[in-house]
Amino acid sequence: MQTTLDDYEVIETIGTGSYGTCKKIRRRRDGLILVWKEMDYGMMTETEKQMLVSEVNLLRELKSPYIVRYYDRIIDRTNTTIFIIMEYCKGGDLATLINKCKKEGSYLDENFIWKILIQVTLALKECHERKNGKAVLHRDLKPANVFLDTDKNVKLGDFGLARVLHHETSFANTFVGTPFYMSPELVNNMSYNEKSDVWSMGCMLYELCALRPPFVASNQAELNRKIRLGEFARIPLHFSDDLNTIQKKMLQVDVSKRPSITELLAEPLVASRLPKVE
């Protein structure tokens, strides 16, 4: 049966981004706590609306313990708004966690960082595996899009929609926030590919360690130059050489030298840390 907005009670707003607003909600019939992401599609062309709907349907097929679970979607045509109903992640997002560490002058524990690396890689493996012949690329991997559940396990959110919402004519075309994680191939106006998600994950791994992105600049031109050069300081010395080695592999400027998700999972330093399959 088609659900409606009245089937849910809004508790509070928990996040706003370039793609819309995230609200904590309660499902009235059983009290289950969920979230919905509200997105205004009013400025989209018919093609873009179709892309958004097929994108959401595709994402609903993704099944991984490390990807936020999609429950439902409600389309409010009166207000040209789509509500995507998803799993609630009590631990919040990694961007908030990084900012908390910066304020406290503390670093994240290395074992926790390895756990995030492994679980995000497994989430991207699920995305990149062909679904009906179509890979779902995240395209906007960053700490603000990685969430934690009650047990501090990773829940990757907000992927695939970026392609639709960043479409030239779409209303979300205004760049919100500096693209610190933009890959060299994107800077060089080449096509985004699965290894571009690996680059973004390498940038995120660096930021989890150093509490700042690997490439920082005061303007886009300078940022592009630094990304193309691909030079960055080692992650803080108290982190192991193993973590440093993996992180450097993910930030290879040359795409052919950068590992794919499958190759990354086969790296001994990663493979030895994968969860045992029951």
Ligand SMILES: CNC(=O)c1c(C)[nH]c(/C=C2\C(=O)Nc3ccc(Cl)cc32)c1C
């Ligand atoms: C400070 N952040 C929070 O309090 C927070 C919490 C506790 N949860 C979230 C966000 C989500 C959440 O809890 N589930 C989600 C599913 C998909 C997406 Cl794109 C976002 C979320 C946020 C932003």
